[in-house]
Amino acid sequence: MTDTLIKVDLKESPYNNENIHNRWHPDIPMACWVKPGHDFILETYDWTGGFIKNDDSADDVRDIDLSIVHFLSGPVGVEGAEPGDLLVVDLLDIGAKQESLWGFNGFFSKNNGGGFLTEFFPHAQKSIWDIQGMFTKSRHVPGVNYAGLIHPGLIGCLPSHDLLEQWNSREQALIDTNPQRVPPLANPPFPSTAHMGKLTGDAKAAAAMTGARTVPPREHGGNCDIKDLSRGSKIFFPVYVKGAGLSVGDLHFSQGDGEITFCGAIEMAGWVHMKVELIKGGMEKYGIKNPIFQPSPITPNYKDYLIFEGISVDNSGKQYYLDVNVAYQQACLNAIEYLTKFGYSPSQAYSILGTAPVQGHISGVVDIPNSCATLWLPTDIFEFDIKPNALGPTIFINGGATMPISFDKE
Template identity: 45%
Template sequence: MDLLSTHYISGPIGVEGAKPGDCLVIEILDVNYFENMPWGYTGICDRKDGGLLATEFNSKATKVIWDLEGIYASSRHIHGVRFAGIPHPGIIGTAPSAELLDKWNKREEKLIADNPNTIPPLGNVPNPKGVYIGQDIPEDQERKIALQGARTFPGRENGGNCDIKDLSKYPMLPAFEIILLMGCSGTKVLNILHFSSGRNDDPSPVAPQYNQQVVFEGISADVHGDGKQYNLDATVAYKQAALNAITYLGKIGYTKEQAYMLLSAAPIESHISSIVDSPNACVTIGIPTAIFDQVFSLLVGIMVCANYKPHQDISPKPEGFTKRYLGQCAIGSDGVI
């Protein structure tokens, strides 16, 4: 996956009369996918492109296709799972002022310079490769945008890639609002759509709610790696919680790639449960049990067997689990599983 060719966003939408320092209230009336394109995907980047668990996954780029039916998602690549998603603008924000853009670029360039051997680079500075400008403008302006325009991978002061799954409208519930700070005159609003998000999200006050979970904890010691102790590092703690969950799902029969994809897409909940008691930050990840025992469609050869119910209980059992074959992700042909 070329990370310089991702996160193309919709917009911009001009806001007439907006001035720097104003607050813009955006009301999300409805969000959904195109009816003639009822699918989405989750991916693991090639190791050279990095990621949260880049060193643990020695594989080529890996993909899972999700088939969408109403609010539900299931996959031919991960059997026995069906969950409700909440479509939302995973990226939404305002265009930065020239001063704010310059501030971003300088601080991220310094971060990259201070950590030159990190793959991928720690910052996300402007790069003309992969730039897409969806309007007909003079070549000199295109060149300026390509060389100076902000990349949209991380969230920043203007909003951006924050993956707030509750920023949505759900049937029978009020629309949601987001308040953004204006960065420049005639502020422009940009966004991109996600169907579901399982990363670092707080519990949703809107349906669907999954009340029963199997919860995994991680601390800021690299117990799955070299054992190094870190001080109150929530990222290390989250990584350990994720690896604990992946190891557990492996006992049921899911591959590590499938388990990783589930944590990325399903409505899990993660919390920082402790961030003050040195040396260990504590982070938890809760996986809803109900997504494993709902009715789903299982693809067998060319025949779809609907209403197959596996009754798969992932709660801990004294006798342990019997591993089952639960499908396989789409992995690059030269990948290593």
């Protein structure tokens, strides 16, 4: 039997669990230790620690204090790991906790987190998705049913003190260019809601002052939200501290490329079965400063797609120079507009793009002034035909189900 090294009780606050943390800092003690070659299981909270509920209100998405996230299980120390090594992590299996076979997708309010299309969807909204074996469907977004590509949105190793200082310095410099921006340009340390694992007292207070927020991906891995980092993947992480300090959380049942709704996957509580190995001196041997990985051999078998193009011209007609971000926004907006012709609300269509296994591609970056990005929408996830034909679209979604929405407080 494989040992479960970290367990979580979904009825208890993650702040009461010393094997959980929500900041990156090299002084966070290891929650447990393993030897290279060993496999083990870690249980995880959903990334909000249970704040988002399985109900028909989006008030929780609107009101969440985003300084509390993400709640991560770990760090796991690996015996013999030294700075400069590569930590090899095999994701052997991932699943939802049996007492919590559901997940949520949400759009954050522009005034509290925002998202990729926040200018078009400025208010908090939520959809709940039931997990039925390897498939999922939602009472809030009818007409779709698809296989999950289960993966950790967030996985990485502890930074060194020098690397942590680099993160904080460069992100604060960015914030300083427009400190009043809504949503903000980055998230600086915020000690009052920091959970630092086994650290207590003055050591905890000192580390919380500089502990890096878990929101972005960085050199150590972190919140990369890569949907193909699923069961069967192998990841090579740079090691920056003795013991490596591997942590994981933010599990997703399914997600589209880009996690475009920010809370953009089907977020869930669950468990990860993994194995670790070491490549001594691997960072220098292979010239690696960011993680690399081999994708899962298990992926949803969708082969028929509608592909939506976008270029570097925004909705107002403003021209950008080879801006892939704008191009991908336009590809997403074009797909959303298309799906509304079948009876979906724009919010329901947006939720589909954030949760279904859509593919995002950078299709062209050389033809000035427009980059071309594409969004690949699998047609087989729909319970009706969405392909164009001479008769025009038939409205298959006739009202009824809607996504809960909460408007910003005055």
